[in-house]
Amino acid sequence: MWKVELFAPNYDEKESKAVNEVLDSGWLTMGERTKEFEKNFSFMLGNETKCTALSSATAALHIALMSLGIGEGDEVIIPALTFVADINVVRIVGAVPVLADCTSYNDWNMSAQTIAQEITEKTKAVIIVHFAGYPCQMDEIVALCKEKGIALIEDVAHAPGASYKGQKCGTFGDYGCFSFFTNKNLSVGEGGMLSSKSLELDQQGKYFRSHGMTSLTLDRHKGRAITYDIAQSGLNYRIDEIRSSLGLVQLSKLEEANKNRKKLVEHYIQNLKEIEEITIPFLELENIESAYHIFPILLDKNINRVAFIQALKKEGIQSSIHYPTFKNFTAFKNLNLNMAPIAEDISSRELTLPLYPTMSFKQVELVCNTIKKIINR
Template sequence: MNWQVPFFDLVLGDEEKLAAIAVIESNWLTAGPRIAEFEAAFALSVGGGATAVALSSATAALHLALLGLDIGPGDEVILPSLTFVACANTIRSVGATPVFADVTSELDWNISVADVAAKITSRTRAVMIVHYAGYPCDMDAFVDLCQQHRLLLIEDCSHAVLGTWQGRALGTFGDAGCFSFFSNKNMTTGEGGMLITRQPALAERVRILRSHGITASTYQRFKGHAYGYDVAEAGFNYRMDEIRAAIGLVQMQKLPAFNAKRKELVERYRKLIAERLPEVRVPFADYQGEASYHIFPVLLPCDAERRNEVLRNMGQQGIQCSMHYRPIHTFTAYQDVVVEVPVCERIAGSILTLPLFPSLSDEQMDLVVDTLGRCL
């Protein structure tokens, strides 16, 4: 469909094209120098002594974070239900049990510190938090809670690339931080992800696990820096390729401007909705810190059936919207899980996510808000 306003729109230019062409002309496409350069640049951007490991996706990063921290059968990991299903899938994939926690409030959709604390048991090994929509969780509270109970902390920063909490980069508070460079993210490599950690041993293990458990890369062997290899443990093919790394290097340079523009757009959205649609509530509207503004979700004054009708009608009017998210525990694969997340269940059926991307125009924003008003 030819959308008047798509849900997201890629911002790619000649710089990305030239970077990709340069990789092709180099005749080396996998696990080479641009991967190392991308990792070094990303680690430098987050600071805090972190090491970065480029991967094929954020899902791969979450999976290897769990494996690298030796989380497995018999362990419980607490996570939000209001997030993408990859979080719970990776927990199950290592044999651990996902335990779903509630959101903080009807207008703060980050995972609740209080509910996490209430759900800690003798089997709890880790907490997996998600910085929803790019708004940081209360990292001081989560670090204190995990230290008090000797729990591991994994940060899903898929919405919050280069986001900060009180001046410190997200992803550097926990044992591991996981980032997504999927097409609709604030910066993109098409597919791709990154794991960061301040633990050198974990970083080294993830590097080995991402490439079948092999101790030396193909590029090292090609260059003569390694003449054989060992397989340290059963690993995976979770490598990023050179073309994506080259695009990522260019996108990183543009990211500060992208995020600044997203902030402007979110502030304008909030003003338009307050003026024209006061019955529509906007989460995080009073947030005072710095955010990455990945998506713009709103809370409609209706139930799930009516919300779904609004979503269809918006599409028929040429405006592509989405929902972030259907709670994980409502999917068939997770219906055997006992949950108690009353706030999440109260708001989930009313969530609608409006288009947001750096090149979104004022005219398009006006059209989105006015069309939403008509559909309501």
């Protein structure tokens, strides 16, 4: 159906071999491959970061809020432009979501200034998102959170491997929360990672991951433990060995894959920059190295986005929206969420074009030429 799909997994025989080795081993639940995945991911992040592999980034966000003691009546500032996971976990723990607007029409991330505008005496945490793989301006955000005594959680779902001033995203806050969903830069189907530089917070995360147990099934299987204690209440947010084996292979490919994404984005920009009806965000930002997770553009206000998406579909080009505004969802209509005018405008006009590391320059050119054709009709 698609000449160019939105995303394609960066898989080859290495992933197949890794999965088959797990199946042949007879050990499927969390085990040695998961430990190796956590170790290698920690090494990639640097800064003596500890990592806990999980079933999803949503699990990581949920654990982060619980570990930091966020609960009933507390306020948590989240981006107005993000996936519903961020607002959902805030509500699940009984806290109140407060929206921070985008910095500008060029930088769609929240900033220290847009966060500061929403801080009250009830604010207990901030969840930032490195949107599309582009890091937030972290110096000011970290300083603000320290000054106000507010916990900082990084949603790094879009940005594995991205860095700000040479420091990897996911190492600035109390916790970093990564996604390994099918369409992410590091893809295992379903999965996530929780990172922290704090030994105490890392241990909290591990307890929440597996029922608060002091030893795991693998430890008892290997004879390293006979029984276990329950240190605290916890959940089952474990990953399994199949997905950890995929994660190991994908992690080994990540740096090169992100470089390929960068080249493709640069080719997109070169082909689209002269089109007046399109605005390309995140241009000429300083101190960052992006992971180039998605390629978002902003359509002119006079363009009907639904009709544009349908026209692309007719030509065999898949596209998407990142993200619909929260206020349009049934679950959030009665929350009286605060205004975020830039984010709401972006949400109404944003369009995501195909991007994945095995994409060719010819496919980029086909997408761009199709866009020009539709606009010039």
